[in-house]
Amino acid sequence: MTLVRMTQNMLSHQSFSGMQSAMDRVAKAQEQLTTGRLINRPSDDPTGATTAMRIRSSLSNQQQFVRNADDAVGWLDQTDGTLSTMGDQVSRARDIALQGANTGAMGPEARAALATEVDQIRAGLISSANAQYLDRPIFGGVTAGSKAYNPDGTLADPTTIGAGAGVVRTIAEGARVRIDVEGPDVFGTSPNSVFDRLDALSTALKTNDQAGISAAVDGLKTDGDRIANVRSDIGARTVRVENARSVADSATLTLKNALSEVENVDLAKATVELGLQSVAYQAALGATSKVLQPSLLDFLR
Numbered sequence: 001m002t003l004v005r006m007t008q009n010m011l012s013h014q015s016f017s018g019m020q021s022a023m024d025r026v027a028k029a030q031e032q033l034t035t036g037r038l039i040n041r042p043s044d045d046p047t048g049a050t051t052a053m054r055i056r057s058s059l060s061n062q063q064q065f066v067r068n069a070d071d072a073v074g075w076l077d078q079t080d081g082t083l084s085t086m087g088d089q090v091s092r093a094r095d096i097a098l099q100g101a102n103t104g105a106m107g108p109e110a111r112a113a114l115a116t117e118v119d120q121i122r123a124g125l126i127s128s129a130n131a132q133y134l135d136r137p138i139f140g141g142v143t144a145g146s147k148a149y150n151p152d153g154t155l156a157d158p159t160t161i162g163a164g165a166g167v168v169r170t171i172a173e174g175a176r177v178r179i180d181v182e183g184p185d186v187f188g189t190s191p192n193s194v195f196d197r198l199d200a201l202s203t204a205l206k207t208n209d210q211a212g213i214s215a216a217v218d219g220l221k222t223d224g225d226r227i228a229n230v231r232s233d234i235g236a237r238t239v240r241v242e243n244a245r246s247v248a249d250s251a252t253l254t255l256k257n258a259l260s261e262v263e264n265v266d267l268a269k270a271t272v273e274l275g276l277q278s279v280a281y282q283a284a285l286g287a288t289s290k291v292l293q294p295s296l297l298d299f300l301r
Contacts, residue, residue: 069245094220115205122198139183153195171244
């Protein structure tokens with residue numbers, strides 16, 4: 001039978017080691033209760049820390065999708081509101097053309113007044129065509145300029161506006177949606193744009209050109225239908241973006257709950273754990289103080 005002699009130094013070392021371990025457990029429980037987190041450093045739970053990092057990465061992606069969708073909805077809403085106003089203006093211009101075509105009730109002064117109103121409608125349409133969202137022209141595509149149309153109704157940047165390079169947002173994994181409409185797709189292209197048509201109508205009213213007025217009636221109907229079709233397309237895109245935002249919101253909530261399960265501490269359980277570890281530590285201190293009572297003779301042996 002092998003006998004192991006326990007010296008005072010060995011006994012003290014083991015006692016202090018045990019008390020240090022108990023103190024570490026108390027400190028860990030206290031840290032978790034203070035921070036409210038189970039994982040305060042990767043060494044606390046390497047597997048959990050890896051899972052948390054993956055969840056955080058997915059959560060960041062979903063939150064970015066939500067931000068992209070919010071920006072897209074803002075842009076689309078601005079476009080829809082502007083198109084609504086422009087559609088009303090084009091409809092009013094067509095009513096004026098129909099009124100001007102009534103030769104029996106229109107004198108030169110009345111037609112001149114109608115021409116003045118048409119000029120104002122045209123100026124208003126050009127102003128609306130330069131509407132902006134976050135300092136970018138909503139009908140300017142990817143142009144770097146601050147406006148889509150010049151005061152005379154011509155494109156401000158013909159090299160980029162109408163080139164087909166649209167403004168897009170990523171609203172889900174692998175899902176990108178175009179949120180802009182370029183000016184030529186809404187207002188037509190020269191010499192048959194709505195601005196050219198209104199200019200021709202104004203001239204026809206001033207000169208009593210019945211053929212020109214009649215042509216404007218048909219042309220403005222085409223312009224109004226085109227604007228209505230674009231509004232329908234914008235509405236469909238808005239629905240798609242809002243659905244994607246709803247999905248991203250739900251995914252964000254789910255991921256936050258999953259992250260909470262991995263990282264966050266159960267406060268009630270942590271409180272009980274801290275109490276148990278504190279009692280164990282105090283008991284270890286009491287037992288050690290009774291066992292380790294060395295005297296001078298212990299060190300002289």
